[in-house]
Structures are given as C-alpha cells and as structure tokens.
Amino acid sequence: MSKPLLTILATACALALPALAHSRPLTLTAQLKNYGGDGAYLAAYLTDAKGAYVRTLWVAGGKAKYHKHLSDWSRLSAGDAKRLDGVTGASVGAGRTLKVTADLADALIDAGYEIRIDAAVEDMRDSPSEVRIPLSKANVGKPQAGKQYIQSVTFQLQ
Amino acid sequence: MSWKVIHRWLGLTVGTLAVVLGITGSVLAIDPVQQAWQAPAAPGDLPVATLVERVTRTVPGAEEIRHLPSGAIVVFSFAGDQPQAQYVDPADGRVLGAWQASALPRWVKNLHRSLLLGDAGRWGAASIALVMGVLCVSALVLLLRRMGGWRQLAARVRGSLAQRIHVVAGRVVLAVLCLTSLTALTMSASTLGLVELDTRAEPEVLSVLTGQPDLPGAQLAALQSLAVQDLRKLNFPGPTDPEDTWNVATAQGQGWIDRYSGQMLAWQDATLAQRVYDWAVVLHTGEASWPWAVVLGLVGASVLLFWLSGVVIWWQARSQAPHITGNSPLAQADVLIFVASEGGSTWGFAQTLQDALSQGGHRVYTSALENFETTAATRQVFVLAATYGEGQAPAHASRALEHIARLSASAVPVTVLGFGDRQFPAFCAFAVALDQTLRAQGWPALLPLECIHQQSGQQFALWGVALAQALGEPLVLEHVPRVPPTATLTLMARQDYPGVTGQATAILRFAWPAQGPGARLRGHGLARFAAGDLLGIVPPGSAVPRYYSLASGWEDGFVEICVRQMPGGLCSTHLLGLQMGDSITAFVRSNPGFALPRTRRPVLLIGAGTGVAPLAGFIRRNDRRRPMHLYFGGRDPARDFYFGPDIQRWLGEGRLATLETVFSRVPDGGGYVQDALRRDAERVRGLVAQGAIVRVCGSRAMAQGVAETLDMVLAPLQLSVSTLKAKERYAEDVF
Numbered sequence: 001m002s003k004p005l006l007t008i009l010a011t012a013c014a015l016a017l018p019a020l021a022h023s024r025p026l027t028l029t030a031q032l033k034n035y036g037g038d039g040a041y042l043a044a045y046l047t048d049a050k051g052a053y054v055r056t057l058w059v060a061g062g063k064a065k066y067h068k069h070l071s072d073w074s075r076l077s078a079g080d081a082k083r084l085d086g087v088t089g090a091s092v093g094a095g096r097t098l099k100v101t102a103d104l105a106d107a108l109i110d111a112g113y114e115i116r117i118d119a120a121v122e123d124m125r126d127s128p129s130e131v132r133i134p135l136s137k138a139n140v141g142k143p144q145a146g147k148q149y150i151q152s153v154t155f156q157l158q
Numbered sequence: 159m160s161w162k163v164i165h166r167w168l169g170l171t172v173g174t175l176a177v178v179l180g181i182t183g184s185v186l187a188i189d190p191v192q193q194a195w196q197a198p199a200a201p202g203d204l205p206v207a208t209l210v211e212r213v214t215r216t217v218p219g220a221e222e223i224r225h226l227p228s229g230a231i232v233v234f235s236f237a238g239d240q241p242q243a244q245y246v247d248p249a250d251g252r253v254l255g256a257w258q259a260s261a262l263p264r265w266v267k268n269l270h271r272s273l274l275l276g277d278a279g280r281w282g283a284a285s286i287a288l289v290m291g292v293l294c295v296s297a298l299v300l301l302l303r304r305m306g307g308w309r310q311l312a313a314r315v316r317g318s319l320a321q322r323i324h325v326v327a328g329r330v331v332l333a334v335l336c337l338t339s340l341t342a343l344t345m346s347a348s349t350l351g352l353v354e355l356d357t358r359a360e361p362e363v364l365s366v367l368t369g370q371p372d373l374p375g376a377q378l379a380a381l382q383s384l385a386v387q388d389l390r391k392l393n394f395p396g397p398t399d400p401e402d403t404w405n406v407a408t409a410q411g412q413g414w415i416d417r418y419s420g421q422m423l424a425w426q427d428a429t430l431a432q433r434v435y436d437w438a439v440v441l442h443t444g445e446a447s448w449p450w451a452v453v454l455g456l457v458g459a460s461v462l463l464f465w466l467s468g469v470v471i472w473w474q475a476r477s478q479a480p481h482i483t484g485n486s487p488l489a490q491a492d493v494l495i496f497v498a499s500e501g502g503s504t505w506g507f508a509q510t511l512q513d514a515l516s517q518g519g520h521r522v523y524t525s526a527l528e529n530f531e532t533t534a535a536t537r538q539v540f541v542l543a544a545t546y547g548e549g550q551a552p553a554h555a556s557r558a559l560e561h562i563a564r565l566s567a568s569a570v571p572v573t574v575l576g577f578g579d580r581q582f583p584a585f586c587a588f589a590v591a592l593d594q595t596l597r598a599q600g601w602p603a604l605l606p607l608e609c610i611h612q613q614s615g616q617q618f619a620l621w622g623v624a625l626a627q628a629l630g631e632p633l634v635l636e637h638v639p640r641v642p643p644t645a646t647l648t649l650m651a652r653q654d655y656p657g658v659t660g661q662a663t664a665i666l667r668f669a670w671p672a673q674g675p676g677a678r679l680r681g682h683g684l685a686r687f688a689a690g691d692l693l694g695i696v697p698p699g700s701a702v703p704r705y706y707s708l709a710s711g712w713e714d715g716f717v718e719i720c721v722r723q724m725p726g727g728l729c730s731t732h733l734l735g736l737q738m739g740d741s742i743t744a745f746v747r748s749n750p751g752f753a754l755p756r757t758r759r760p761v762l763l764i765g766a767g768t769g770v771a772p773l774a775g776f777i778r779r780n781d782r783r784r785p786m787h788l789y790f791g792g793r794d795p796a797r798d799f800y801f802g803p804d805i806q807r808w809l810g811e812g813r814l815a816t817l818e819t820v821f822s823r824v825p826d827g828g829g830y831v832q833d834a835l836r837r838d839a840e841r842v843r844g845l846v847a848q849g850a851i852v853r854v855c856g857s858r859a860m861a862q863g864v865a866e867t868l869d870m871v872l873a874p875l876q877l878s879v880s881t882l883k884a885k886e887r888y889a890e891d892v893f
Contacts, residue, residue, distance in 0.1 A: 063349065075359075079360065125234050
C-alpha cells in the first residue's frame, strides 16, 4: 500500500473512533453439541423488552430456502429487508464453534434486550429460540445451554 | 454431433460419476423401505383433532406432530431437557419407539447430492443429473432408431450380450431414469437458489389474549375438519409464550390458529413452485411409497449396469471400427481415398489400396465419404463405395451425394470403385450414382467406374493392374478380407436329399462349443442368433465368407443350415463333404429386417427349395402358436421336400396352421409357388387384410415371381408388395 493511502486510512480511523465511543463490540461464542447431523443453521438476533425484533447479529447457513426453519427469526425479522446484509456465513458443523462479533450501542445493555438464537438442522427438528440470553452485564461470560443443538453460548462485551 | 456420439462420450465420461450417484441413490432407497416397516400408516380419514387428542394424552409436552410421507406419525417433545422424537400409533396415541430421520450414515446422502464437496459439489451433482437427462433422451432416440420405431420397441434385441443388456435394460428403466434426473434437477434448482419456492413473508399473527384458557387441540374446528392424509405437520403453541399460535402445514398450504379462540388467523396457500418441488421430492426419494423406493433403488443400481455394458460396447465398437493405419495428414496427402461402407468390409479394400500406394511412395489419406474434399496437394482421389439394400448409400454416407453435388469440380481426377452383389437388381447403384454426379460436376476420372462383385479379391487385383498402368507405376493390390471373430462348429447331424438334376442337398446341424460369459460379453465366440439370421462360413482355400440362412435359433441349441451343391462351389462342396464330428469355422451375421416381429398377427411364409430353411426355423420356434401359413414350392416331393417330416409334425402340433405344397416337376404337382398363391388369391387377400406379415425366401427369380403375383392378388385391397415393405410387413431373403 502506498504511503499517502495509509495516511488517509489512519486519519479516517482516528475520525471514526469518537463515534465508536457510544458503542462497544459484542463477541458471541456458541459451542455446538455433537448432535449427529449436517451443519446447523443458526440465527442470532436481538429482541427488545417487548419481544419485538431489533436487529440480526448473525445468520449461519446460506441457503435462503432453509431460512424459514429458523422460524422465530424468520417471522420476526420479516419486515427487515436488510436482515442478511453483511451478517451471513456458513452453517456450523456439529461439535464446532461459532464466534461472531457485532457492535452494540451502549444503550441496549441492561435495558431488557435479549439475544436469541434460532437453530435448525436438516432432517432434524427446528429449534426456534434455542437460546435466549438477556443482554445484561450480569450475563457477560456466563455460559448458557441451548435446548437441542447448542452446548453453551457466552457473550463478551469490551 | 450425432446422438450416438453424444451418448457415447457423455456416458463414458460423466457416466462414471453418474454411477456414484446411482449407487448412492440405490442405498438411500433403503430408508423409505425400512421406515415403512417401523410404524403403521395413519388412516387417511382420521381427523387431525382426534390425533391431537390421542397424542396429548400419551405424550405430555408434545411440540410437533409430523405426518411422514410414509404415513407414519411422529411426535416431537421434550422429556425434561432431552428432545425426543417418537413414532406414535395413530389408533390410540401409544408411543411405539424412537424415530430417526435416516438409518444411514449422513455421508451417503451428502455423497449423493454434493459428492462431499459442499455447494460446488451440489452444482456438480446437478450437472450430472442434467447429463443423465441428456443420456436418457439420446438413449431414447438411439433405442427407437435401433428397434425401428415405437411399434417395434418390444421386439427382440440382437447383438452381443453387452448390447442386449444395455438395450433391454434401457427399454425397462429409461422412463424412470429420465424422471429421476428431471426430479433431481427440480430439487437442485431450488437448493441452488435458481428458483424461489416461496418468497412471501410469514404473516405476523398472534393469539389474542382473552383471559380464557387454551382451547384443547381436539376442539379446534380447523383440525376437526382436517384429515390426517392432508397433514404435513402441526406445531403446538409454546407453553411459555401466551401469544403463540398453532401452526398447521398441509399439502395445500400453511395456517395459523389462535390458541384461545381456535380461529384460523391466517392461511397461506402453497405456491405452485412449492407443490412442484414437493412432488419432485416424493418421486425422487420414494419416501411416500416403499414399492416405488424399491423401483428407484433398482434403477439406481442399473446405472452401474449401463455404464459397464456401455464401456464393453464402446470397446467392441472400437476394436471393430474401421481402423486405417498409415494415414498421412490431409493437407500433405497427394492421394485421397474416401470410403462408403455398410458392413465395414470396404474399409479393408481401402486399407489394401492405401498400403499399396504408400509403398509406391505416395502420401495417402483415407477417410469416410461424407468428408469428401480436396486440397492443394491432392493429385488423385479414389472413392470406394458399397451399396446398401435397394441401391441406397450406406448409412454413414447418406448425405455424401448431396454434399459432393454442391462442391465445384477441380482438375483432380476422381475415380470411383463400386462394391456390390450382382444378384441384386441395383448392383452398385450408389457407386453408379456417385460416378454420374462427379462426371456431371466436371471431375475427370483416372479410370472408368468399376464394380466389384461380392468382394472379389481377384477383380480388385485386376482393377489394381489397370490402376498401375494408368499411374505408370508398379502397384499390386492383394486383398485379404477381414472376417469377424469366428467360432468352431462341429457337425452333429446331417440329413441328405438327392435333390434334382444331380444337385445333392443336405440339412446340416452343428453344435457350438461352450463359451464362457466373458467371451460372450465381449462379443467373442458365436453371437446369439435367431432363425433367419445368416451363418458366414469361410471355406478352406478362400478368404471370402459365404452366407447361409439359419434354420434354427439360439434357443434350439444347434446351428442348422440347408446346403445345396453348387456346380463347382467351393463352400458347398466343402460342407457337403463333411463327416460327423468334422468342424467348420463360422460366424453369425444378423439379418434384422427378416426376423419376425413379436406380434400375434398371422404370418404368411413363402419358400422355395432350400429357401424353406429360415421359414422352418420360424415354425420350429412358434411356441405361442401364432397362425403361420406356409407355401412351399419344390420340384419333386421325393427328392427336395426339405424339412418335410418336420413340417408335417409341426402342422400336427399346431406350430404351423396350414401348409400348401407345390412341385413343379411332377404331374399335377401344382406348378410353382406363385401359381398356388394365385389359386389361393381370396385366402391370401384375407390374411393380408388381417394384417399378416409376409416372409419370402428362395431364389431371386422366385422372389420376383412371388412379388409380381402378390401385387396382382393384393390390387383389390389397394395394397402392393412395396406398400407392405414400407410398413415392414414384407421381407425377402434371396440368393
């Protein structure tokens, strides 16, 4: 990379930093069980105190045809045309770990918001709301088990 | 590119991968069969409400009821933290045992649909399915061509064992294989995102809190009126979410039901794409019906059979194909040889010519006639052309004449050498037509048109002498014809007839040696044959085979021919001189146009002299007792009524319906066979009007007389021999 370009990048980052001061990165780690099936489709998303959909954090599994099996997420996020923008990846194999990060506004923490994960595996049963973790400082780093496919989920805030 | 080329190369290349898909598909078909035995199917008219009532009694915390395509009922629930999936008896809700989606390891399915290569592999598998579809279509075209149209599709298949396996199996499973590839493509289209099954969002509906308790599933009107046969799955409202709804999916669509009021809050009809997809899945997997799964399993395994037999067929064709050695590149060749050959023997002559010219220092390029062209380097062109049937071009050169007629002539001499048989009226007709076209176009010729009779090596050598003179070079054409692989036959019985005018005749019966399936698969040894096919015999002291009509079929277990002494005939003398236990080398050449199609229609058999042999073979194998009527013409019942006692016996057994004999050399013998036909005109008309199939065997003169007589006899029906021939109801075997 040329020097002027690096300079521009550095300046841009410096300017962007103050904006980031109001938000913090959230790291979500989900360890899957050995459930003996193909790769799992997972949708991690945020709901507010009333249970209404706020935003999608991550969707693992790229085939739109199967997204309806993530039924809660699919229904709740139907109105969000950008729900898949920049937050998709491959499905997660049995026994593997999914680790995703997202920037969260400070205001969302300890305000009744919830991280939810829907899970689905081909030929196995769908698991809407496999995990629900209230987004509170108290839950940071606290592993939580899923209903069928997820061994444990933890989230970290920086 | 021809269908044959497409079929062969796709089959040999992509077909290898199709075998993997076929075998894995075959293994996957085990699942539906096995599942069919695990749990009883629910009665189709059982109301879903009743089923829900039974299930809630026996499975506390049921979350979902699935009606499997096999008809069985599976209930999903949680036992504490443990998710459970269990078969349930629809009659009483009793839990029958744990359910698993598949008893097979997952890699089988993944190998089948993605070759274990993820998404890229899915594209690969879909491409293989597409190729499979092309293979099926090309197979159908080739099958129809080989069998002679739809109506002949069920007819007997000829050829080597591998060819028969390929064609017979193809006839049986082609439709299912085609359906399988079509359904595979349908499924792939949605999985690969080429087609969206349903782009609609689910309706946002919630149960309306009224303060009342949940309505039990058994009391939901929507479920009372829904029969289990239409149910796909039913999701119970979640216990922790008071606004959750019932969700019911049927073949027709999906509905959401309020848990308190029981009202249908929303309904979405299944899209057309979704219905098509559902059907494709059912047809492709056989999950709804285990007998269909068995069929699919067998068809999947058959892909291996097709591939193996296809490879053998390709290998056979390769080793039998015209194989010209020592070709120079076209652009550098000063002599070009173009060949039109039906049976392949003309290629042998071309090779002899090529070798002789190459030895003389020429650079020679030999190719098939349809590739006719000249280059700047060309100095001489030779066209070696055989004639097929009634003066037509050999199949591969069918367009060659038009092609040549479009070219503008150059100063390069083009010499035509025809190959044919003088016994046919259209002797070398195609070569004649070629020569006329070339001259009309203005091409000069080095030598005038010459026609070789019956692949005569002598005549070819003589033409070589003329050629050497014209070229002003020493040139010797010594042709040794290639004979198909032969088998050694041993004489096991002979029946002698004194014949007429001193021409002894005998019916010779030979045994063939036992041959292993390997040899038969490769087309070695004696090919399978039927009465009416030809036995090629190479007599000692000659390289040119003579052909005799077979009076027996493979099922008879012996090879039988009727041989008459020809004056000075090398082969007939050899054959008639055979003692018991002596052996000959021979091969079978099929005569598909003469074989009898498999129908119940009456058959009119007309034979004279030794020409009765193939007809006797037809009658001998007439186990189904279809009405066969024989007109036999001889000279003297005491001397040349070949197969006489057999024919009488077959008449008694009902293999032969009626027999009419005429003998020309005895008083009141009835004259010739055509006289008998004329006398029986009314009856013959009746048989033909019933759709009779006619087979004529005898001398050329006799066949011509019969055809003329029948033309007269059939005129009142507005029919003629040529119209019957066009409908493949009339065939001759003449000598």
